[in-house]
Amino acid sequence: xxxxxxxxxxxxxxxxxDRGALDIDAExxxxxxxxxxxxxxxxxxxxxxxxxxNRLATSLAQVFLGERKSVELPAPTxxxxxxxxxxxxxxxxxxxx
Numbered sequence: 001x002x003x004x005x006x007x008x009x010x011x012x013x014x015x016x017x018d019r020g021a022l023d024i025d026a027e028x029x030x031x032x033x034x035x036x037x038x039x040x041x042x043x044x045x046x047x048x049x050x051x052x053x054n055r056l057a058t059s060l061a062q063v064f065l066g067e068r069k070s071v072e073l074p075a076p077t078x079x080x081x082x083x084x085x086x087x088x089x090x091x092x093x094x095x096x097x
Contacts, residue, residue, distance in 0.1 A: 008035050008049065040074065 012035050021028050036050040047055075052074050059072035 008038065 009032065012032055016028055016031060021031075036053075037048045039046045040049055040052050041047075042052065042055075055072050056074065059068060059070075062068040063071055
């Protein structure tokens, strides 16, 4: 999950850099925080990334408690594949959770 989040943040930072946003100001911080709310495809439809992270954490706790045998991992994704640096998340659509 950390790798997926890192790729999403890297894609966001690249897009900001390509648009000349090289300083970390309030606008850049807002844009980066919005990464948590990018829609991802999930078993229940479209879910924000933060929901996928929550499900992952919950399933990990359930494994430790012996309530389930495996962790619910999100589907792998490459946020840079098929997107230009100017493509917005809304234009790109939801990606696998």
